[in-house]
Amino acid sequence: MHVVPSSSPAAPAALRALPQVQKLLESTEAAALLAEFPRVLVTEAVRGALDALRRAVLDGAACFESFPADSFFDSVRSALEPLRHDRMRRVINGTGIVIHTNLGRAPLAEPAVTAVADVAAGYTNLEFDLESGTRGSRYAAVTGLLCRLTGAEAALVVNNNAAAVLLALSAVAGGGEALVSRSELVEIGGSFRVPDVIRQGGARLVEVGTTNKTRASDYEAAITPETRVVLKVHQSNYRIVGFTSAPDLAELADLGRRRGLVVMEDLGSGTLFDLRDIGLPHEPTVRESVASGIDLVMFSADKLLGGPQAGIIVGRRDLVVQLKKHPLLRAVRIDKLSLAALEATLKLYLDPARVVAAVPVLAMLATPLHRLEERAGRLAELLAGIDGLEVAGAEGKSYSGGGSLPETALPTRLVTLRAAGLGTAELARRLRLHRPAVVGRIAADRFVLDMRTLADADLPVIATAIRGAVRAAVQGVPAP
16 A cells, blocks of 8 residues: 555546455455454444545545555454453552542442342342232332431432432422522532532522521521421531531421421431541531431432442431332432442441441551551562662552542552653553553652552552553553
8 A cells, every 4th residue: 555646546446446345244354353243343343444445545645456455454453452342341449549439439348249249140129029929119128227227217219319319309399499508509529519409309599608607597597488498418528617607417407397397418428437436537427417306318328338329318207208209219219239239238337346347448448557558568579670660659648539528638658650761641541551450640750559549459460560561661562
């Protein structure tokens, strides 16, 4: 193949040399591809490569007397290779952010993984009562556990916490007013904002108080005959500090009882475990919110709780029944795999003495510095002897992430890398493309791995990925 001007008289001859798609699919080269990939994908790739070659001829970028079968099928294979692997793949998290939203938030505990695999492999009694042989409730597997763990009268689960808040507002506040402190009109992940959720729920937002100070009297002064709900939004992903004040939950619960209003709390990254037990700042537990008298509490299952993506609602029985009857529930209901994982995760909390070790999020948050130092030393040993790789240890800070503990930085240990002849950004890219992907962060022109979010079993895999990336760069092999 050679480049010719677009006006070359050889172009029509090259176009005539292009075979039909069916003819190409009958070739020996195509047969090899069809043995590896579905026919529909091979056909699309052949057609795409043929169109590209035709445009190149017409543009004068290519010309040939006989069809270049070898290079043509090389391009077809290149187009098909990315389809060989699943788009979603395992990632080794070396960022130090424990609940990393972009990396799927909470990794599941082993019993939850087992439960998901068991349920996914066949049929399940999702909505079938095995005792009576009649239709059952899909929520029965977790509602009893949630009531026991939180002290609530009733519970309901949906597919995420935003859906939980939306459902609660739609069922209870639709057509009326919802009172919210100005300091709590927050934006959560993905640019979703509390005012937008309230409007979508069919309620009218009424702001009370000021950015830094809101009192119970501010809520009471804003009540009208149209008021339905007082919504408290926990500051799970930000803090306002300094000259501030806010009513406690018991005050709001008392206001609701006196004025006939439903008081809800969006607890965000709710926890069933007192984080002070592992040396972290106090984060309100769901049980504390329920005990304060709040009517409905909504929180996430995939943050500090350490379970699958789900939104949990606990509180007054009559209100939960009202939510169960709302048409929106079917649109936001939880699936069987998440239910299985949630049930298994909740059961771990029945044993407070073992839950920290069993739930990966809690285990990572609780890992002491000396363990992180040992892990850093083992990784450094595995990386020793790689030509052109500079390895160093460092102190650093890890974060809970996922909209939780926003002011809390956890001391950690880092391993930092620099590869001769390979830019730090390129090293990071090559590690991201490894299987499994290795994701860290870049600081001061070094690739950084935080030991807090790594497992001991990850270390040999990381070493293999780094050794391969550096060796390939030295040999001039391009990244995949």
